[in-house]
Amino acid sequence: MNKKAFIYVDGIKAPINGERNLLEVIRKANIDIPTFCYHSELSVYGACRMCMVDVEGQGLMASCSVAPQPDMKVKTNTAEIRELRKIAVELLLANHEKSCPTCKRSATCKLQDLGRKLGIDKVRFKPINKQQPLEDASQVLVRDPNKCILCGDCVRMCAEVQGIGAIDFAYRGHDVAVLPAFGKSLDKVECVFCGQCARVCPTGALTAKSHVQEVWKALDDKNKKVVVQIAPAVRVAIGEMFGKEPGTVSTGQIVSALKILGFDRVYDTCFAADLTVIEEGSEFIRRVTQDGALPQFTSCCPGWVKFVEQYYPEYLDNLSTCRSPQQMFGSLAKKILPDDLNVAPKDLVVVSIMPCTAKKFEAARPEFLRDEIPDVDYVLTTQELGQMIESSGINFVNLQPESLDLPLGFKTGAGVIFGNTGGVSEAVLRFLNEKLTGNTQDNFEFTEVRGTEGIREAQVTFDGKTYSLAVVHGLGNARKLIENIKNGSCRYDLIEVMSCPGGCIGGAGQPISFDSDTREKRTKALYEADKMLQLHKSQENPYIKKCYDTHLGEVGGAVAHHLLHTHYKSRKRIHDADLSLMASKEAQQLEIRVCVGTSCYLRGSQDLLHALLCDIHHSDLKDKVDVKATFCFEKCSQGPVVRIGDKLVTSATLEKVKEEIESQLRKRQ
Amino acid sequence: MPLRKFEKVCEIINTYNKDKSKLIPILQDVQREYRYLPEEIMAYIATSLDIPPAKVFGVASFYAHFALEPRGKHIIRLCCGTACHVKGSLGLLEALRKRLNLTAEKHTTDDMLFTIETVSCLGACGLAPVMVINEDVYGQVTPVMAVNLVEKIMIEENGNETGA
Amino acid sequence: MKQALNNMFDDIYKPLDEPCAGKIVICTGTGCVASGSLKVLQAFTEEIRKAGFDVAQTLPEAKESTRPDSTVRLSKSGCQGFCQMGPLVTVLPENILYTKVKPEDVAEIVTETLLNKRVIERLLYKDPVTKEPCQGQNEIVFYKRQSRFVLKMCGELDPESIDEYIERGGYDAAKKAYSDMTPEQICKMILESGLRGRGGGGFPTGRKWELTRIQPGDKKYVICNGDEGDPGAFMDRSVMEGNPHSVIEGIMIAARAVGADEAYIYVRMEYPLAVKRLRKAVEAAESKGVLGKNVLGSGRQLICHVMEGAGAFVCGEETALISSIEGKRGMPSPKPPFPAQKGLNGKPTVINNVETLATIPLIVNLGVEKFRKIGNEKSPGTKTFALSGHVANTGLIEVPLGITLREIIYDIGGGVTDKHGTITNDGFKIVQIGGPSGGCLTEQHLELSLDFDSLREIGAMIGSGGLVLMNKNTCMVSVAHYFMQFTQNESCGKCVLCREGTKQMLYLLEDIMNGQATAQTLELLEQLARVVQKGSLCGLGKTAPNPVLSTLRYFRDEYEAHVFGKRCPAGQCKALLVPEIDPEKCKGCTLCARKCPVEAITGERGKPHTIDPEKCIKCGACAAACKFLAVTGV
Structure with a gap:
């Protein structure tokens, strides 16, 4: 007997196939239930109330948090539901900065989209949005609290998928806001700039910081030669912005478009990826044969690198010293292109097109500056390139494809698959297989490292020796893996980590897509692109060989090391900086801090503070000192404690404090 | 200045065995110690409990009891529950704010002597309107009484001042 | 009814056996402490000693007294409910209740009443209507018409003494549950008793327990919800302060019924005395082997934690409360899953409010049949209410469910007062029941039977049991505005409808109060209120519009006067004067x-x-x- 279970959606029979909630069953039945806070990758939050449906016998329920029961009868479009959705969107709009035409997400905003779909032609409620400042201190991300609808997708993405929790809800009720710790800017907290928060944001509250204007400026400057590199994942996604299916490969069109935009040379990051394979593969062999630190972690992903620096500095030695392809390209370009293109080094501008937001952070890392000039001058995301193309009026879809420039535009399939999770491992395996076995004839594919599981393991045997690999995407998974390594429950030789789900093809710089199968299509396209190429192994790239011969010397040698490798620093206890900051800051006013912790309080510190404030108020010191209450100086037995400038006064009295203030002010003069 | 060691915080965290789920009692104990929750301490607690600082901040800013800024020496809490409201607690609040130069946004006086807080209900509705100064509960308070109580403290404090 | 109830009570709880020359009970509930009862207590200690007597502050002291004839038992009690008249002092065995006692009255009480058995008339309570002095609880209308059952021992016991509780028969019900009954039997008993949750919607407690009991897994929790946040409600505070052991006993029986070995009592931070007394009670219970690794020698474990809230009304909602215990922001999460299925730390969890749990030992001791004799068919038992506002007698009361509003206001409450506190005959306007989530009851509801179902029918709810009376000079739009401001302030901010909806309702109400409203304002307010009611994530949001909807229902004319006539009939809205x-x-x-x-x-x-x-x-x-x-x- 067929025991298949069904529900009835607006009278239509819809099968239950193990979906985790009613919402998914209904969506599969071709009814698009609107949502802001529901995300298949994240836990159910239930806050937007848009997915309410009428369940017979139970009334209105949020379909995201109800399990489908056989024979449930559901209505999705009653007068009551329409009224509820409309009011919910109106309420959000009343508290939203409606600068839609100038919003980066104008074309991809869910709020705008739903407002239109629900036929909201007027917001009946009082506009109550208070203008708050933008937060754009980081190189990478911009937070616009005025556009936040508090769906929490970003918060859950950061905590659940990435295992970081750099942003969270703060305050309560109408004051609720999504904020980094203590309301600081993102560059002051643990954010690794993966940008996944921005990827899931339904509005323009979190976006990547655009570098488009700077790039236009460089292109407009007659004295500059502007070269550009394109990361692998960009080519399978940019078409989405021009109406193409996800996974349409448009490398040739990108080259044409970039040429029209005025770039002098168009190269491929895949070339640098090939270079990375050779350096990283060789590094691995060195580690294995010379008792180096194992496992070796890949280092292509800047989010991951910052993650290790922040949380696991004890594993810094395990990170491959190889720079990422973007940075290898940058340093190589700055080294060889001035001669090749006949341009002064200062006039060569290197731009990269990346699927990633963290690459903006990476390009600005001090290790990658030479004489304060970055190896990669500007990083554009796929979206930003799309926007440049759109603003130039280029009909992207109908462009005649052009080929990439040589030599830095020549790649093998190994470099192309770098954009997928498992791609770096596979490319390195293709190299190791040949190096360790001498066998050049094998099938080049290592499909065991492909897939979508968050943590995948594989064993490969070369020349009788078995190596354990792990492939991870999503930093939350990376955290799990490292904890397992730390507690000894597993052991690996080589570990590939990419921050973003799916790898670079799922990066936050890619075109916005709320379809669940987009990533899958992009992944598939990169593997197809590999198949279409003649060469599949980095070591077969003739231009790489030539590059070593003419510029780099030996693999892993001194020159290569200088140009292609890097070092890392611990970022643990990021709050150290804040703690010492107070002492080192050369303030204009003399800082006076009175401890009001309990033991100082009991010893009369609050009275002292009060007296001091009164005293200063009546004297000419008012503008010279800055008096505030603070907390414990850890000298509780000698309270009250007052810090004046950098001196601690214990068992303080008003007289003692005044004396010290005067003496310090005298010294200043 | 040497790095602070936060010995007392460590002690508190250890009494709760570094249990993440005890974040709220830990913050309560820390506040009892420091009378408010300094940012550095919250960051330190986050590191010790291995939870993101943003989460600690999120919890601390959610609950009304946690003070993120130093408070005055005397804490005046006014009940704004239904019974107190009906019996005129708003008048008390206005009178006190006016006397102390405070507003809905500014809760602590410049001289750090007083902080006014409102609470949803102190559960002493039979005595409405109710006001608490530090630990002492006052029932059936009138605006004049409230201001007198505060002025009495001011006089005592100003007496103290000369001796401080 | 009342006599029957007292008999039932006396059947299960024995009087204390204290061989003393006399006993003085001083109320040390929060209200009386605020009025200075601790100073009165101190004065009694001194004056009694001065009169040549020994003072026995605890039960063992009284029992071990070598000269019982010259020992006076001086006992603290929990809240006796008549807070407005505090400090309250009762002299036993004569059962004379003195009100508003000051330290300077104490010497006179000792010499006159204690020694010479004379009543001091000026300290007696005077009936506000007849002006006659009343000698004890039996003569005071406020008490006479109540049926104190759950609260009975609050006014008698020293809440800090486990000995007194045990001596009177406390923990007998727990013993029965742990040694003579199976979990199934307990669940069945509670289900049959018809007990419904005293904290909100009135869900049958037995069903909640049974649902938790049948969940698989070894680890389960019991949570006692003492986050009594409704403004104008303090029943749970009084029970926690006045008889903490009855709450613990209820928790123990619940734990036995569902198979839990760990319990939390979550008390709001505004109740420091309740926290202190509960902590003390838990410690005492542990040291007596009542709680701990081997509960009452049964070999079962029950660890009980007391957690202090941190100031968030929304934590009274069960899923938010669980989040708070887990150390998170107290934000509710969607139900299902219900706490019974997936609660604290993802384990099956029973959450009951304080009064519900304090009723449990009574049911176990009395049996189903006797318990069901109290209250009415669908809502058996008693319910405590906090009576406050424009009423002559404010305080904590306990009555059988099914009582009428009229009895509460006019008999127990002594009638409606004007703004000067004088009793007026035609002053009654509404009673706000159940706090900001409840609704208003008007003159037409005076004869309504107060129980879970009849209130639900008229769009109100018992909620936690706050009854705030408001007289004719109260503007209903302002009342709705007050409650909306409260819920808006206390909204956790998670779901759109509650966060933004309550804010907009507040603005619409302000427009009405400021004379800036039009017919559309009223229409939009009603529409919004209905949507927030239907669509919000949690109970707080769903019930937030109740004050608006219920005042609109009964006082639409008053709204319309504001909107169309630009005037406030009660003369409260300043902008319209x-x-x-x-x-x-x-x-x-x-x-x-x-x-x-x-x-x-x-x-x-x-x-x-x-x-x-x-x-x-x-x-x-x-x-x-x-x-x-x-x-x-x-």
């Missing part, structure tokens, strides 16, 4: 005209003045200056 000078009262002293900053007042000296409403900014300077109270409406 018309400034006037009463020509009868005005003496033409010109003071008001001189104080007016905008020259809105004109008139000749010695003749009545007038205010130009167009110019007037309603600053109130004139009214403050007028010695003849002639200015109104500013």
Whole structure:
């Protein structure tokens, strides 16, 4: 007997196939239930109330948090539901900065989209949005609290998928806001700039910081030669912005478009990826044969690198010293292109097109500056390139494809698959297989490292020796893996980590897509692109060989090391900086801090503070000192404690404090 | 200045065995110690409990009891529950704010002597309107009484001042 | 009814056996402490000693006394409910209740009443209507018409003494549950008793327990919800402060019924005394082997934690409360899954409120049949209410469910008062029941039977049991506004409808109060209120519009007067008042005209003045200056 279970959606029979909630069953039945806070990758939050449906016998329920029961009868479009959705969107709009035409997400905003779909032609409620400042201190991300609808997708993405929790809800009720710790800017907290928060944001509250204007400026400057590199994942996604299916490969069109935009040379990051394979593969062999630190972690992903620096500095030695392809390209370009293109080094501008937001952070890392000039001058995301193309009026879809420039535009399939999770491992395996076995004839594919599981393991045997690999995407998974390594429950030789789900093809710089199968299509396209190429192994790239011969010397040698490798620093206890900051800051006013912790309080510190404030108020010191209450100086037995400038006064009295203030002010003069 | 060691915080965290789920009692104990929750301490607690600082901040800013800024020496809490409201607690609040130069946004006086807080209900509705100064509960308070109580403290404090 | 109840109570709880010359009980609930009862206690200690007696502050002291004839038992009690008249002092065995006792009265009480058995009339409570002095609880209407059952021991026991509780028969029910009953039997008993949750919607407690009991897994929790956040409600505070052991006993029985070995009592931070007494009670219970690794020698474990809240009304919602115990922001999560399935730390969890749990030992001791004799068929048992607002007797009361509102207000409460506290005959306007989530009951509901179902039918709910009475001078729009401001303030901010919806409702109400509303305002307010009610994530949001909807239902004319007539019938909405000078009262002293900053007042000296409403900014300077109270409406 067929025991298949069904529900009835607006009278239509819809099968239950193990979906985790009613919402998914209904969506599969071709009814698009609107949502802001529901995300298949994240836990159910239930806050937007848009997915309410009428369940017979139970009334209105949020379909995201109800399990489908056989024979449930559901209505999705009653007068009551329409009224509820409309009011919910109106309420959000009343508290939203409606600068839609100038919003980066104008074309991809869910709020705008739903407002239109629900036929909201007027917001009946009082506009109550208070203008708050933008937060754009980081190189990478911009937070616009005025556009936040508090769906929490970003918060859950950061905590659940990435295992970081750099942003969270703060305050309560109408004051609720999504904020980094203590309301600081993102560059002051643990954010690794993966940008996944921005990827899931339904509005323009979190976006990547655009570098488009700077790039236009460089292109407009007659004295500059502007070269550009394109990361692998960009080519399978940019078409989405021009109406193409996800996974349409448009490398040739990108080259044409970039040429029209005025770039002098168009190269491929895949070339640098090939270079990375050779350096990283060789590094691995060195580690294995010379008792180096194992496992070796890949280092292509800047989010991951910052993650290790922040949380696991004890594993810094395990990170491959190889720079990422973007940075290898940058340093190589700055080294060889001035001669090749006949341009002064200062006039060569290197731009990269990346699927990633963290690459903006990476390009600005001090290790990658030479004489304060970055190896990669500007990083554009796929979206930003799309926007440049759109603003130039280029009909992207109908462009005649052009080929990439040589030599830095020549790649093998190994470099192309770098954009997928498992791609770096596979490319390195293709190299190791040949190096360790001498066998050049094998099938080049290592499909065991492909897939979508968050943590995948594989064993490969070369020349009788078995190596354990792990492939991870999503930093939350990376955290799990490292904890397992730390507690000894597993052991690996080589570990590939990419921050973003799916790898670079799922990066936050890619075109916005709320379809669940987009990533899958992009992944598939990169593997197809590999198949279409003649060469599949980095070591077969003739231009790489030539590059070593003419510029780099030996693999892993001194020159290569200088140009292609890097070092890392611990970022643990990021709050150290804040703690010492107070002492080192050369303030204009003399800082006076009175401890009001309990033991100082009991010893009369609050009275002292009060007296001091009164005293200063009546004297000419008012503008010279800055008096505030603070907390414990850890000298509780000698309270009250007052810090004046950098001196601690214990068992303080008003007289003692005044004396010290005067003496310090005298010294200043 | 040497790095602070936060010995007392460590002690508190250890009494709760570094249990993440005890974040709220830990913050309560820390506040009892420091009378408010300094940012550095919250960051330190986050590191010790291995939870993101943003989460600690999120919890601390959610609950009304946690003070993120130093408070005055005397804490005046006014009940704004239904019974107190009906019996005129708003008048008390206005009178006190006016006397102390405070507003809905500014809760602590410049001289750090007083902080006014409102609470949803102190559960002493039979005595409405109710006001608490530090630990002492006052029932059936009138605006004049409230201001007198505060002025009495001011006089005592100003007496103290000369001796401080 | 009342006598039957007392008999039932006396069947299960014995009086204390204290061989003393006399006993004085002083209420040390929060209300009486605020009125100075601790100082009175201190004075009694001194005065009794001065009179040559020993003072026995605890039960063992009294029992071990070598000269019982000259020992006075001085006992603290929990809240006796009549907070307004505190500090309350009862002299036993004569059962004389003195009210508003001051330390300077103590010497007289000791010499007159304790030694010479004479009643001091001036300290007795006087009936507000008959003005007759009343000697004890039996003569005071406020108490006489109540049926104190759950609260009974609150006013008698020393809440800090486990010995007194045990001596009177406490923990017998727990013993029965742990040794003579199976979990199934307990669940069945509670289900059959018809007990419904005292904290909110009135869900059958037995069903909640059974649902938790049948969940698989070894680890389960019991949570006692003492986050009594509704403004105007303090029943749970009184029970926690006054009889903490009854709460613990209820928790123990619940734990046995569902198979839990760990329990939390979550108390709001505004109740420091309750926290202190519960902690003390848990410690005492642990040291007596009542709680701990081997509960009452049964070999079962029950660890009980007392957690203090941190100031968030929304934590009274069960999923938010669980989040808070887990160390997170107290934000509710969608149900299902229900706590019974997936609660604290993802384990099956029973959450009951304080009063519900305190009722449990009574049911186990009495049995189903006897318990069901109290209250009515669908809502058996008693319910405590906190009576406050414009009523002569404010305080904590306990009555059988099914009682009428009239009995509560006029018999127990002594009638409605005006703003000066004087009893008025026609002053009644509404009773706000169940706090900000409840609704209002009007004159037409005076004969309504107060139980879970009849209230639900009229769009109100018992909620936690706050009853705030409001007289005719109360503006219903302002009341709705007050509650909306409260829920808006306490909204956790998670779901759109509650966060944004309550804010917008508040603005719409303000428009109405400020005379800026139109017919659309009223329509939009109603529509929004319905959507927030239907669509919000948690109970707080779903019930937030209740005050608006119920005042709209019964006082639409008052709303309309604001909207269309631009006037506030109760004269409370300042913006709608018309400034006037009463020509009868005005003496033409010109003071008001001189104080007016905008020259809105004109008139000749010695003749009545007038205010130009167009110019007037309603600053109130004139009214403050007028010695003849002639200015109104500013």
